[in-house]
Amino acid sequence: MSAAKKQSPQTATLKLEGATLVCAGYWTVRNLHRLETDLKHLRWPAGPIRLELAAVARMDTGGAWMLQRLLATLEREQHEVELHGLSPKAAGLLELVRGSGLRAGEVLRPLRPGMLEALGRSSLDIAQRGLGLVAFIGEMGAAGMRQLLHPGRIRWREIVNSLAEAGHRALGIVGLLSFLLGIVIAYQGGVQLRLYGGSLFVADLVGLSMVRELAPLITAIIVAGRTGSAYTAQIGTMQVTEEIDALRSMGIAPMELLVLPKLLALIIALPLLTVYADIMGVLGGMVMSSVQLDIAFSTYIDRLLVAVSVESYLVGVGKAPVFAAIIATIGCYQGFQVVGSAESVGRRTTVSVVQSILAVIVVDAAFSIAFSRLGI
Amino acid sequence: MNVTSSPTASAEVVVAVHDLTKRFGRKLVHEHIDLNIHQGEILAIVGGSGSGKTTLLREMVLLQQPTSGSVQVLGQEISRLSEAEILRVRRRIGVLFQNGALFGGLSVLENVGAPLREHTDLSNHLIDEIASMKLALVGLAPADGLLYPNQLSGGMRKRAALARAIALDPELLFLDEPTSGLDPLSADAFDELVLHLKSALDPTIVLVTHDMDTLWHVADRVVLLGEGRLLAEGSMRELARSRDPAVVRFFQGPRGRAAQASV
Numbered sequence: 001m002s003a004a005k006k007q008s009p010q011t012a013t014l015k016l017e018g019a020t021l022v023c024a025g026y027w028t029v030r031n032l033h034r035l036e037t038d039l040k041h042l043r044w045p046a047g048p049i050r051l052e053l054a055a056v057a058r059m060d061t062g063g064a065w066m067l068q069r070l071l072a073t074l075e076r077e078q079h080e081v082e083l084h085g086l087s088p089k090a091a092g093l094l095e096l097v098r099g100s101g102l103r104a105g106e107v108l109r110p111l112r113p114g115m116l117e118a119l120g121r122s123s124l125d126i127a128q129r130g131l132g133l134v135a136f137i138g139e140m141g142a143a144g145m146r147q148l149l150h151p152g153r154i155r156w157r158e159i160v161n162s163l164a165e166a167g168h169r170a171l172g173i174v175g176l177l178s179f180l181l182g183i184v185i186a187y188q189g190g191v192q193l194r195l196y197g198g199s200l201f202v203a204d205l206v207g208l209s210m211v212r213e214l215a216p217l218i219t220a221i222i223v224a225g226r227t228g229s230a231y232t233a234q235i236g237t238m239q240v241t242e243e244i245d246a247l248r249s250m251g252i253a254p255m256e257l258l259v260l261p262k263l264l265a266l267i268i269a270l271p272l273l274t275v276y277a278d279i280m281g282v283l284g285g286m287v288m289s290s291v292q293l294d295i296a297f298s299t300y301i302d303r304l305l306v307a308v309s310v311e312s313y314l315v316g317v318g319k320a321p322v323f324a325a326i327i328a329t330i331g332c333y334q335g336f337q338v339v340g341s342a343e344s345v346g347r348r349t350t351v352s353v354v355q356s357i358l359a360v361i362v363v364d365a366a367f368s369i370a371f372s373r374l375g376i
Numbered sequence: 377m378n379v380t381s382s383p384t385a386s387a388e389v390v391v392a393v394h395d396l397t398k399r400f401g402r403k404l405v406h407e408h409i410d411l412n413i414h415q416g417e418i419l420a421i422v423g424g425s426g427s428g429k430t431t432l433l434r435e436m437v438l439l440q441q442p443t444s445g446s447v448q449v450l451g452q453e454i455s456r457l458s459e460a461e462i463l464r465v466r467r468r469i470g471v472l473f474q475n476g477a478l479f480g481g482l483s484v485l486e487n488v489g490a491p492l493r494e495h496t497d498l499s500n501h502l503i504d505e506i507a508s509m510k511l512a513l514v515g516l517a518p519a520d521g522l523l524y525p526n527q528l529s530g531g532m533r534k535r536a537a538l539a540r541a542i543a544l545d546p547e548l549l550f551l552d553e554p555t556s557g558l559d560p561l562s563a564d565a566f567d568e569l570v571l572h573l574k575s576a577l578d579p580t581i582v583l584v585t586h587d588m589d590t591l592w593h594v595a596d597r598v599v600l601l602g603e604g605r606l607l608a609e610g611s612m613r614e615l616a617r618s619r620d621p622a623v624v625r626f627f628q629g630p631r632g633r634a635a636q637a638s639v
Contacts, residue, residue: 030495
């Protein structure tokens with residue numbers, strides 16, 4: 001059977017012979033594209049047109065719609081039309097598509113706003129989201145205050161779970177990346193320093209840059225990508241499946257169950273991860289210095305203790321809770337912004353990661369300026 | 377409206393299930409099932425929750441492989457088909473999923489147009505026209521086409537999903553719980569819609585349902601699944617007269633009797 005089909009592929013044809021249009025073949029939706037192009041090139045003679053449909057082997061609603069469209073075109077151009085040989089089944093289909101009340105060539109399209117309107121709408125949207133974020137931070141603060149007044153309501157279990165998820169399970173990737181970062185800095189810096197005979201200063205270079213800037217920053221970026229996105233996806237999916245509404249209806253504030261534990265856990269976890277990243281970065285630098293520059297571990301550590309003051313260390317670690325608050329806030333806020341579908345969860349998760357990394361870097365720059373003004 | 381003309385044995389067999397067995401790990405879902413579905417009939421598959429109705433449906437729409445046995449769909453033995461051949465068979469099949477499974481990122485009109493866009497070379501404009509026509513067929517207004525799935529009510533979502541299932545005028549239409557989650561009025565209207573489409577487009581329809589009213593009003597033939605086997609088959613009238621305890625238990629509960637009384 002399939003072999004026979006291959007020999008005579010099903011097609012739909014039409015041919016204009018004088019004032020008669022001969023339609024033949026399979027007028028089904030899969031073959032319509034030929035009809036569509038053929039019909040465009042037809043030159044209709046003046047006067048009445050005869051449609052000969054006896055040779056149409058099969059017709060489906062798509063074909064019937066094509067026929068209806070053809071009839072509408074002919075009518076618009078004021079031809080009289082005679083239909084011949086329409087099978088009862090095809091006639092039924094034609095009746096059916098006519099009954100839809102749809103006019104050929106007419107499709108309702110979404111109104112595309114003009115440029116000015118689009119600009120206005122998106123500005124309004126951005127302003128609203130900004131305000132929404134401020135309101136969200138306010139709500140978070142209020143919920144936090146309530147919990148401080150009633151410490152019995154603090155959800156320790158959620159905090160511990162979040163802590164394990166955001167902190168403990170991130171140790172591997174944070175450690176690996178900062179170790180590699182330490183190696184890279186030591187290697188690149190060491191090559192330059194050796195030219196000036198100051199190989200030992202590689203400990204200053206790695207120590208200061210890791211501890212003050214790079215460790216907090218890279219940890220925050222990893223956590224934003226790893227944990228911030230998970231917060232958005234989790235809350236967003238709960239929003240889609242109405243779990244958030246279920247919590248509300250049970251009298252459980254989503255803020256207290258979902259947001260505050262995450263915020264608190266991240267504020268605890270990120271500084272700890274940063275300390276860990278400091279250590280691993282310095283370790284990476286130490287290993288590289290020993291391999292490439294022949295600096296003994298003990299010499300390296302002695303130099304490190306001179307170069308990196310406690311102040312620098314605290315400056316670096318002190319930024320981490322701020323980054324943590326930013327990441328958790330944006331992650332949770334974007335989660336609550338999800339409406340409707342799975343696609344929205346994906347979009348909000350992307351927005352969440354992009355915004356938190358951006359915010360972390362901007363705030364880091366602001367910190368740098370502030371510290372240099374203060375002379376720290 | 378009640379169609380009792382049970383199709384004769386001579387009608388072409390569209391789906392032939394033979395000696396089908398399906399296991400998930402240790403769990404036996406069904407065992408040695410034989411079932412023929414004839415051209416042009418409306419066959420309902422019923423059974424309690426977990427009786428493997430949906431699994432059977434998924435095997436017939438080529439979404440799940442049986443553990444053993446054969447399934448022939450539209451004359452093709454599906455276990456022997458290549459990817460390309462499976463695709464060709466799939467194009468002739470329409471499926472309405474239980475929760476609609478409309479694509480959330482697309483408007484209703486784009487959802488209905490999606491199979492057309494994928495499988496034909498029609499112009500966008502014509503695709504939109506045909507999609508609007510299908511929406512009209514399932515009783516949705518042209519303006520509904522601009523909405524997104526999350527803006528639709530349950531009944532509208534089912535209708536939109538049905539419009540997508542019939543986008544390519546399938547010869548074989550599978551409906552998974554078409555009336556679940558609908559209020560009685562919408563469910564009645566949906567039953568009518570299925571019958572209307574049946575008379576207009578004449579596909580073979582296989583539906584999985586719990587809905588006694590749907591069984592009485594829509595189905596030509598009903599098969600009852602349970603304990604991994606086919607427990608009974610026949611028209612609702614025949615099943616209603618049956619004395620088989622499993623059949624009696626399933627169809628003669630208060631709901632079953634109420635639905636029968638309303639015929």
